[in-house]
Amino acid sequence: xxxxxxxxxxxxxxxxxxxxxxxxxxxxxxxxxxRGPLHVSNYGRKPRGGLVAVAGESQVVRFSLCCGQEGCxxxxxxxxxxxxGRRAYLEAVVIVASVLGxxxxxxxxxxxxxxxxxxxxxxxARWSGPFVKTAVERRLVA
Numbered sequence: 519x520x521x522x523x524x525x526x527x528x529x530x531x532x533x534x535x536x537x538x539x540x541x542x543x544x545x546x547x548x549x550x551x552x553r554g555p556l557h558v559s560n561y562g563r564k565p566r567g568g569l570v571a572v573a574g575e576s577q578v579v580r581f582s583l584c585c586g587q588e589g590c591x592x593x594x595x596x597x598x599x600x601x602x603g604r605r606a607y608l609e610a611v612v613i614v615a616s617v618l619g620x621x622x623x624x625x626x627x628x629x630x631x632x633x634x635x636x637x638x639x640x641x642x643a644r645w646s647g648p649f650v651k652t653a654v655e656r657r658l659v660a
Contacts, residue, residue, distance in 0.1 A: 525610055527573040533599045534577060541581035544596035554587025556594055566607045568615060569632030574608045607633065616641045
């Protein structure tokens with residue numbers, strides 16, 4: 519069942535559209551630091567997709583903004599549905615591989631979904647450690 523999990527290009531195109539909408543909403547606001555205008559300042563990423571998201575590896579642009587106020591020029595990067603912070607793997611891969619890791623850990627099979635077992639182990643530790651203490655997790659459980 520889990521061996522057939524593959525996220526196609528349509529999935530990542532939808533996430534890219536969602537990211538573009540989030541970035542447009544963020545750009546309509548002002549700089550959170552100095553209230554100056556925000557300008558597009560996208561940057562490149564080299565995401566890893568593992569075996570479940572090879573199509574996602576073509577998602578190489580991270581939508582970002584930069585303050586246009588002289589003296590501030592800080593980056594204001596809105597949240598993303600494709601990228602999980604500074605991690606190299608796509609967010610969907612982290613989630614799918616973590617779920618697969620929970621199932622496969624009992625079977626002691628590695629690597630999981632093309633992601634090294636040590637990496638999946640770190641992700642699993644995050645889901646059972648710091649994540650469960652966040653407000654987001656408490657809202658999801660409630």
